[in-house]
Amino acid sequence: MLLTITIPLYILLLIYALAIIGISVFVVINIYRLFSSASFTFTSFFITFFVISSQIIILLFTWNILQGIDWTTPLITLDIPSLSTLFNQNSTLQ
Amino acid sequence: MKIPELIKQKSYERIVYTLRRHPITFLPILGLFIILMLVPVGLYLIANAIIPNFTANEAAYPAFILTMSGYCISVLVLFFTQFIDYYLDLWVVTNDRIIDIEQFGLFSRITSELDLFRIQDVSSDITGLFSTMFNYGDVIVKTASNNQSIIFRNVSDPNTIRENLIKLSHEDRKYHYQNTKDTPDE
Numbered sequence: 001m002l003l004t005i006t007i008p009l010y011i012l013l014l015i016y017a018l019a020i021i022g023i024s025v026f027v028v029i030n031i032y033r034l035f036s037s038a039s040f041t042f043t044s045f046f047i048t049f050f051v052i053s054s055q056i057i058i059l060l061f062t063w064n065i066l067q068g069i070d071w072t073t074p075l076i077t078l079d080i081p082s083l084s085t086l087f088n089q090n091s092t093l094q
Numbered sequence: 095m096k097i098p099e100l101i102k103q104k105s106y107e108r109i110v111y112t113l114r115r116h117p118i119t120f121l122p123i124l125g126l127f128i129i130l131m132l133v134p135v136g137l138y139l140i141a142n143a144i145i146p147n148f149t150a151n152e153a154a155y156p157a158f159i160l161t162m163s164g165y166c167i168s169v170l171v172l173f174f175t176q177f178i179d180y181y182l183d184l185w186v187v188t189n190d191r192i193i194d195i196e197q198f199g200l201f202s203r204i205t206s207e208l209d210l211f212r213i214q215d216v217s218s219d220i221t222g223l224f225s226t227m228f229n230y231g232d233v234i235v236k237t238a239s240n241n242q243s244i245i246f247r248n249v250s251d252p253n254t255i256r257e258n259l260i261k262l263s264h265e266d267r268k269y270h271y272q273n274t275k276d277t278p279d280e
Contacts, residue, residue, distance in 0.1 A: 009156055016160045023171050029200060030171075030178050037182050037195065037203070038100040044181055051174045055167050062163040066156055073152045 005078040010071040020059070027052065101186050101193045110262060111187035111255065115248040116230035120180050127173045134162040175200055185246045187255075189262060192235060194244045208244050210266035212237045216259045218252035235259065 031048060034040050097103075097112060141158060142148045149155050182197035192208045213235055220231035225248075233246040233255050249255060 009153060012157055012160050016164050019164050020167065023167055026171050026200075027174065030174050033178055033182060033197075033200065036095060037184070037197070038095045038097045039182055039184065044177075047174065047177050047181075051170050054170055058163055058166050058170075062159060065159050069156045070152065071156075073156075075153050075157060 003080045005080060006074045007076040007078075008071065009069070009073045009075045012075060013071060023055075027055075097186060100195075101188070103188070104190065107188045107190050109186060109188050110258070111185070113185040113187070113246055113249045113255070115180060115183055116228060116250050118224060118228050118230065119248045120177070123173070123176045123180070127169065127176075130169045130172075131166060134166060137162065183247065185244070185249070187259065187262070190266060192244055192259075194246075206244065208235060208237060208242065210259075210263045211270045212242075213259065213263040214238045216256045216263070218256040220252060233259070 034044050034048065097109065101109075103109070138158070141154075145151065145154060148158075179197055179199065182195070182203070184195040186193040186195075189210070191210055194204075194206045194208070196204045198204065215234075215236040217234045217236075218231055219234065220226055220229070225231045229252075230248050230250050231252040233249060233252045234243060235245070236243045246252070246255065
């Protein structure tokens with residue numbers, strides 16, 4: 001008897017969403033550091049603009065590509081022998 | 095916040111230099127960033143060649159796109175953090191003191207000050223091909239006490255900065271000794 005565990009695709013989407021939230025916090029901290037250290041100049045504005053706009057473009061690009069995906073599609077399917085099977089195997093070995 | 099606020103500029107103080115590292119020192123990070131951003135393109139080409147109908151695969155293709163999207167955004171944040179680390183190293187020279195603000199990572203910043211009249215020795219160090227070509231290097235400012243020195247790392251035109259620091263130090267010393275003489279002994 002096999003125990004089947006299916007990891008659906010939306011798990012990856014959840015991990016991705018969490019990563020994006022974490023990354024956004026980092027970006028906000030970085031911008032705060034720029035302001036608090038009197039370093040918000042044209043150069044730093046340009047780099048900040050480049051980084052944020054690139055991130056938005058990547059997010060939009062990802063959104064655009066992944067439209068119409070069935071997120072319940074199994075990503076990984078694991079076939080694990082159930083505990084009872086394991087015990088049976090052990091008893092057979094003895 | 096502006097630099098006068100950051101250094102708590104005194105009424106008689108004049109900012110002479112606001113120094114940051116030479117932009118050329120950021121180029122290796124920029125190069126690494128470009129290489130890291132090209133990795134997904136290479137991986138896509140490899141995956142497309144190895145897996146038949148890769149873009150039609152219901153699980154592998156979305157997983158690949160999500161992973162690469164997360165990777166690219168992470169690389170951008172890494173680049174931004176490196177830029178902050180580079181850009182937030184700041185040296186402010188006024189006609190009274192030197193303020194050294196150094197950023198270490200995202201959450202560590204060390205600020206130190208040095209009075210110009212205490213300066214004992216100023217030296218500049220231009221080492222390497224790129225430093226010589228683009229005229230950047232370190233300026234090392236030392237005081238009489240061994241434990242206090244400030245290094246302006248990879249700043250543009252270090253020789254001129256060294257000469258001007260020596261002039262400023264002389265002027266400040268004259269001003270301080272004048273004031274000491276004027277003050278009556280207790």
